[in-house]
Amino acid sequence: MVWSFFPVTILGVVFLYENLYTLNSRKSYFSALSIFLAFGFSFFYIVPFNQLIWDYWPSIPVADGMSGWVGGWAILCLLGFFITAIGCKSTKVNFRRPLNYHIDTNKMHMPFIVGIVFCLICQIVVLVKMGGYDGYLNAYELRLEDSIQNYNPYDGFGFLFTFSESLPNLVAIYLVLFIKDKSWSRDVKVLVSLLVFLFLLNMLFGGLRGSRSTTVWSLFWFVVVYHNNVKELSLKLLVALGAIFFLFMTSYSLYKFGGIEGLQGLWDKDIKAQVFEQKYIEDSEKFALVRDAGRADVQSYILKTYWNDEYPLSYGRTLVAGAVSFVPGFLLPNKPVTAIKEKTGIFWSDYSFTDSSYTTLLAGGYGEFVINFGIFFGLTFFYIFGVVISWIDGYSKVFPKDGVYNLIVPVLVLLSIQLLMSDSNVVSQFLFRFLTVPLIVLLCCPKIVKSNN
Numbered sequence: 001m002v003w004s005f006f007p008v009t010i011l012g013v014v015f016l017y018e019n020l021y022t023l024n025s026r027k028s029y030f031s032a033l034s035i036f037l038a039f040g041f042s043f044f045y046i047v048p049f050n051q052l053i054w055d056y057w058p059s060i061p062v063a064d065g066m067s068g069w070v071g072g073w074a075i076l077c078l079l080g081f082f083i084t085a086i087g088c089k090s091t092k093v094n095f096r097r098p099l100n101y102h103i104d105t106n107k108m109h110m111p112f113i114v115g116i117v118f119c120l121i122c123q124i125v126v127l128v129k130m131g132g133y134d135g136y137l138n139a140y141e142l143r144l145e146d147s148i149q150n151y152n153p154y155d156g157f158g159f160l161f162t163f164s165e166s167l168p169n170l171v172a173i174y175l176v177l178f179i180k181d182k183s184w185s186r187d188v189k190v191l192v193s194l195l196v197f198l199f200l201l202n203m204l205f206g207g208l209r210g211s212r213s214t215t216v217w218s219l220f221w222f223v224v225v226y227h228n229n230v231k232e233l234s235l236k237l238l239v240a241l242g243a244i245f246f247l248f249m250t251s252y253s254l255y256k257f258g259g260i261e262g263l264q265g266l267w268d269k270d271i272k273a274q275v276f277e278q279k280y281i282e283d284s285e286k287f288a289l290v291r292d293a294g295r296a297d298v299q300s301y302i303l304k305t306y307w308n309d310e311y312p313l314s315y316g317r318t319l320v321a322g323a324v325s326f327v328p329g330f331l332l333p334n335k336p337v338t339a340i341k342e343k344t345g346i347f348w349s350d351y352s353f354t355d356s357s358y359t360t361l362l363a364g365g366y367g368e369f370v371i372n373f374g375i376f377f378g379l380t381f382f383y384i385f386g387v388v389i390s391w392i393d394g395y396s397k398v399f400p401k402d403g404v405y406n407l408i409v410p411v412l413v414l415l416s417i418q419l420l421m422s423d424s425n426v427v428s429q430f431l432f433r434f435l436t437v438p439l440i441v442l443l444c445c446p447k448i449v450k451s452n453n
Contacts, residue, residue, distance in 0.1 A: 004071025005052060011078050012045025029238060030224045032392040033088070036416035039293075043420055044077055047294025056286050057297050059361055061347060069300040076303070076375070080366065080382035087386020091394070102402050105177050107446040112174045115441035119167035123205060126157065126164050133208070158429075159328040165206040165214060166437035172198055172222035173407055173438060176229050180402070186231040195241075198222055212252050216245050217414060217434065224410035228401040250288045295364035295421060302367045305346050306375055314342055314372045322368075322424025326432035338425040339363060342371050362426065365419040385419055392416075404442045411435055 019037035028034060048070050050056075057063040127133065175194060179185035198219060206214040223241060227233050233241075290297065305311050318339035325338055344358045363371060365385065369378035392412045399405040411434045418427050 004067045004074070005049070007071050007074035007078060008045060008048050008052065011074050011081070012041060012049065014078065014081060015041040015044055023235075028393075028396075029235065030227060030410065030413060031396070032389040032413045032416045035413055036389060036420075039417050039420070042293045043295070044074070044081075047290055048074065048296035050286075051290060051294075051297060054286060056290065058287055058290060059347070059359075060297055060301050061349070065304075066297060066300060069304045070296055073296060073300040073303055076379065077366070080379055083379055083382040084386035084389070087383040088390045089386075091387045091390035101404065101447040101449060102400050103177055103404070103407070103442065104446040104448045105181070105402075108174075108177060111441050111444040112170060115170050115437060116167055116174070119163055119165075119170060119205075119437065122160055122164035123167065126160055129157075133204075161206065162433045162436055165433070167205050168198055168201045168218050169221060169434065169438050170441060171201060172218065173225060173442070176222070176225045177402065177407075180229045188237070191226060191231075191233075194226075195219060195222070212249055216249060217411075217430075219245065220414065221410040221434075224413070225407060228406060249292055250285075295362065295367060298361055299364055299367040299370070302346060302363060302370050303375055306370055310349075311342070311346050313374055314339075316372050318342060318368055318372055319424050322426075322428055324428075325425035326429045339368055339371060339423045346371075362421065362423055364421050364423070368423050388419065389416055404439075404445075404447075407442055408435060408438060 015037055019034070019041060022031075022034050022037055023029075052067055052070060055063075055067070057066050060066060127135075179190070184190060199215065202215040202218050223233070223238075306313070317336070318341075321336035321338045324332060324335060327335065329335065340358045340360075343361055343363055347359050347361060348357075366378060366381045369381035372378070373380065392409065392415065396406055396409045411431070414430075415427070418430055422430070
């Protein structure tokens with residue numbers, strides 16, 4: 001086990017050094033590169049380092065020898081870091097500045113109001129179908145009593161959720177554009193008040209069905225747009241907000257796994273232990289860190305599987321399936337199965353994939369590329385990842401902060417986390433769900449052209 005600490009530690013040092021260098025060079029806190037480096041320190045160092053110390057491998061069917069595979073994974077990821085840098089450096093965004101369009105805040109109200117009302121109507125349709133918020137919560141409780149594979153009360157609602165759960169995001173953008181020229185909007189009390197309001201709104205529009213990411217990503221979106229258009233926030237305040245977001249992610253697991261009664265675990269350790277035991281989770285704190293901030297064990301096990309030729313390559317099949325996964329079933333009734341088919345075969349070798357029997361583990365970007373192209377050709381993921389980061393940051397510098405692009409750029413910045421953590425189907429659904437409605441509304445808003453000066 002000892003040798004595997006060395007590549008993991010070197011990888012952590014590289015990410016820490018690059019992150020500090022980026023901050024010292026006064027690049028944006030919210031650039032895709034900055035988020036990648038900050039999250040990467042946890043993803044590539046903190047999580048695998050602690051897993052090695054704890055010898056903790058949740059959901060891994062055969063944990064013997066995992067430490068050695070984590071060391072090999074770290075060496076490949078260290079190589080991947082330099083490939084990512086090549087991808088970043090090889091991509092240049094040469095875009096002229098005549099498209100200096102700003103949202104006309106004096107004439108934006110009607111598109112936003114129409115969009116918000118439409119989303120509200122969609123939420124009302126959801127509640128009517130589910131019997132109000134009582135039925136909404138009861139459906140979630142019933143889901144917890146059985147696995148999502150056997151009972152998913154929200155099956156068929158995905159397309160509707162895209163519109164209903166966009167309401168908080170529309171409200172967030174609208175509020176920022178509305179207050180950005182007001183002197184009182186720069187007060188930290190205003191920021192906190194709006195965050196609380198948007199948090200409650202997000203809980204009513206998606207949060208109560210156990211979706212932590214819907215809430216956290218929406219609040220992140222608001223903070224970035226506020227930072228860019230109203231007042232640049234200090235690093236100290238951003239760290240405090242990040243800590244609060246992380247506290248929400250960990251504590252909300254009690255609701256995610258235990259429903260309303262599970263929240264009693266916030267002050268009752270026995271209930272907390274019972275909630276996680278029902279999900280076969282022995283140590284909730286370790287599990288939260290490993291599953292919410294890393295994929296080292298899952299990707300290392302995938303590497304072991306393909307190194308030993310224990311499962312056939314998919315040759316891009318899962319990536320194609322993931323790319324079309326957001327298309328509603330009524331438009332594409334025979335959608336191809338996503339990477340859950342391959343992952344079930346890898347992690348549940350004694351079981352065959354069925355509609356009611358599959359693993360919910362996420363392989364992450366590199367893990368899925370290994371599933372498709374093998375260990376070494378899978379490293380092309382990191383080059384593509386670097387190109388994406390470069391494009392996001394390049395275009396964010398070209399367009400005005402209150403223009404259409406930069407008002408949705410926080411969602412694109414989150415790709416620096418999503419691509420590392422999620423499979424292609426999750427990424428495509430994330431983009432579709434978060435961008436569709438806001439982008440339509442913003443494109444319908446009247447715009448004005450301002451001088452570059």
